[in-house]
Amino acid sequence: MYIRDIAQKIVNLMMEVIDNRNINIMDCEGFILASGEPNRIATYHKGADDVIKSGKAIEIFPEDIGQFPGAKQGVNLPINIEGKIIGVVGVFGHPDEVRMVARLVKNSVELALEQYLISEQVNLVKDLKNQLIRKLIFNPIIESEEEILCLSKVAHVDLKIKRCAVVIKLDNFTNEEIYESMNAMGQIEKNLYEKNLITKNDFFGVINHYFIIFKAIDDSKRICYRNSIQYIFEDQQCYHVKIGFGNSYKDLYGYKKSFNEAVELISISKKEPLDIKDFETQSKYLLHKIQTDVSEPLIKELYALILDENNKVPEWFYKTLEALFEHNLNLNETAGHLFVHKNTLVYRVKKIEQITGLSINNFYHGVLLYCLYAFINKHNSGG
Incomplete structure (x- = not known):
């Protein structure tokens, strides 16, 4: 205005x-x-x-x-x-x-104009930080280093502080619902500030449906911080979000690495925030990373074995694998989750083993089954 x-x-x-x-x-x-x-x-x-x-x-x-x-x-x-x-x-x-x-x-008049000028300054700093984030995560650092350092100085951001990327993705808005998603981003910002989850050593920006915080935090406090953010969104169920935490880095190249790690975790997360520092999450991340062009031809062969007469993956097959991995292959917990008798689950597992030739109790076979499950998940979501 x-x-x-x-x-x-x-x-x-x-x-x-x-x-x-x-x-x-x-x-x-x-x-x-x-x-x-x-x-x-x-x-x-x-x-x-x-x-x-x-x-x-x-x-x-x-x-x-x-x-x-x-x-x-x-x-x-x-x-x-x-x-x-x-x-x-x-x-x-x-x-x-x-x-x-x-x-x-x-x-x-003086009071009103002062408030307006303060608001304009705040918006200017926000715009500068958004530009800074874009350059850190999208531009080659070696080509943009001088510009990045200049931007960081004007925006009062010390890039030498060790930070990790915390990426919050809004899942319940389409690309056309820009106005509504920006309102939601504003509410997310307000909630994070009210709970002191953004501090003076942090900087953040909004890019598409991502709310990105570069967070200065000790590794010992990550679990507490992660739980606090999760609590905010559980309390406000109108926002469907996925959250990923990347590693902490101290150099300019680390911002892009941490952001990419967080985004990759979001792509494999269900509901709870995934933190790369968590051992279980690290395993999921590494398994996800091996699903490349190298592994895909092998997985495609397994995938072809499980398709039904309509060229689709039977729902029972996918749901059973999903529940097994969610419950660490514990048959009792998996049967309870699926609301089936344990004997029914045992029958399904044997059928999976018969179709694929892979044993659920063999570690190496289990890795392949997890890659198959991830491939189905990606295929079904159109990825």
Whole structure:
């Protein structure tokens, strides 16, 4: 929003308070920026020009109007922000009648403009940090290092601090629902600040459906921090999110590494946040990493064995594998999760082994079965 629009809003609001007595706000050249009399906007006001030049209030009495082209009777006062005159506010009326009102209006205008300027500064810093994050995670560091260091200095970000990427992905918005997703991002930011989950050594930005925090945190505090973030989103179930935590790094190249790790964890997570420092998560991450062009031809052969007459994976097959891996191959827990008798589960496991030729109790076969499960998951989600 431009300063002229802000000034006009202030004029409209203030005029309601002082019985619609006209108010003008003038710029540093003495031209009317906003007014209760629209036809006077962008016209010269000699009284305001004199205030700018002298730094003092100018009162215009009815008999003095001829000395002040473009002005009417009233009181004109300098608008001071941080010790500098940035404009003039004028209130129409006989000076003896409006002197006190004009002072109150001046104070209100200064306060409103101060708040606006603070808000603009905050938005500017946010934009700079967003640019910084984009360059750190998308641009080749070797080509952008000078620009990144310049941006970090202007945005007051010390890139030498050891940080990890915490990536929060909104899952319940499409690419078209940009306005709603930005509102959700704003609410996420507010919640994180209220719970002190973003501190002065952290910096964050929003890119597409990702809310990215580069977090300065000791490894010993990661579990507590992870639980706190999880609690926020469990408490507010309207946001469906996936959360990934990358490793902590101390150099410029580490920001991209940590971000990529966090995003990769999001791609394999279900509900709970996944942290690369967690042993179980590390195993999932490593298994996910081996699903490359090298392993795919082998997995495709297994995949072809399990397709039914409609060329689809039977639901029982996929659900059984999913539950088995979620419960660390514990048959009792898996049967309970699937709401089936243990004997039914044993029958299904034997059928899986018969179709694939892989034994669930053989570690190496188990790795292949997990890769098969991940391949099915990727295939079904269109990845």
